[in-house]
Amino acid sequence: MKISFLASHGGSSARQIISAIKAQTLKGFEIGILITNNKTTAIYPWCLENGLEVVHISAETHPGTEDAAIKQALLMAGTDIVVLSGYMKKIGNETLAAFNNKILNIHPSLLPKHGGHKMYGDYVHAAVLSAADMESGASVQVINADYDAGPVLLQQRVPVLADDTVASLGERVRAEEGDLYINALKKWQANNFSI
Numbered sequence: 001m002k003i004s005f006l007a008s009h010g011g012s013s014a015r016q017i018i019s020a021i022k023a024q025t026l027k028g029f030e031i032g033i034l035i036t037n038n039k040t041t042a043i044y045p046w047c048l049e050n051g052l053e054v055v056h057i058s059a060e061t062h063p064g065t066e067d068a069a070i071k072q073a074l075l076m077a078g079t080d081i082v083v084l085s086g087y088m089k090k091i092g093n094e095t096l097a098a099f100n101n102k103i104l105n106i107h108p109s110l111l112p113k114h115g116g117h118k119m120y121g122d123y124v125h126a127a128v129l130s131a132a133d134m135e136s137g138a139s140v141q142v143i144n145a146d147y148d149a150g151p152v153l154l155q156q157r158v159p160v161l162a163d164d165t166v167a168s169l170g171e172r173v174r175a176e177e178g179d180l181y182i183n184a185l186k187k188w189q190a191n192n193f194s195i
Contacts, residue, residue, distance in 0.1 A: 004032035011043035014085035016178030067092025115148030140184035
C-alpha cells in the first residue's frame with residue numbers, strides 16, 4: 001500500500017509518517033511521492049536529503065493544468081492513498097475523482113466544529129478560544145469536494161487550558177497530529193483500506 005503526500009509548508013505530519021514507515025512502526029505501507037506547491041518550503045530540501053521523490057507542482061509550474069498534473073504524478077508513483085500534510089490548496093476534481101475516498105486530511109479541531117473555508121491553523125485555534133470551548137483537538141478525515149465535510153476517521157482530544165493563547169493551544173494540538181495520523185492510517189488499514 002503506497003502513500004503519497006501533498007504539503008505546502010514544513011510537512012511535519014508527512015515527516016512523522018515517513019519516519020514511522022522507515023522504522024517499521026507503521027507496517028504494510030510504502031512511500032510514494034511528495035508533491036509540494038511551494039518549492040521554497042522546508043519539506044522540499046528535507047525530501048532531497050532523505051532520498052525521497054519530491055516534485056513541485058503549482059499554478060506557476062502548470063498554469064491551468066495543476067490538478068491534472070497532480071493526478072498524473074500520483075498515478076505514476078503508484079499511489080494507493082494520499083495524505084495531506086498542511087496542504088493549503090483545495091484538491092481539484094480530477095484528483096478527487098481518481099482517488100475517491102482515498103485522500104486523508106488532518107484538521108486542527110474536533111470536526112465538525114470550527115471547520116470550513118478559511119478555517120485553518122491559527123484561525124481555528126482563535127475560533128476555539130473565542131467560543132470558550134473546554135476542549136479542542138485534531139481530526140483525520142477522508143476529504144470530499146467540500147471543505148472539512150468528509151467523514152471523520154479518527155480524532156484526538158486536547159483540553160483547552162484557562163491561560164491558553166492561540167500559540168499555546170496550537171502547539172499542543174500540533175504535538176498530537178503526527179501520532180493521530182499514524183493511528184488513523186492503521187485504522188484505515190485494519191478496515192481493509194476503507195472508511
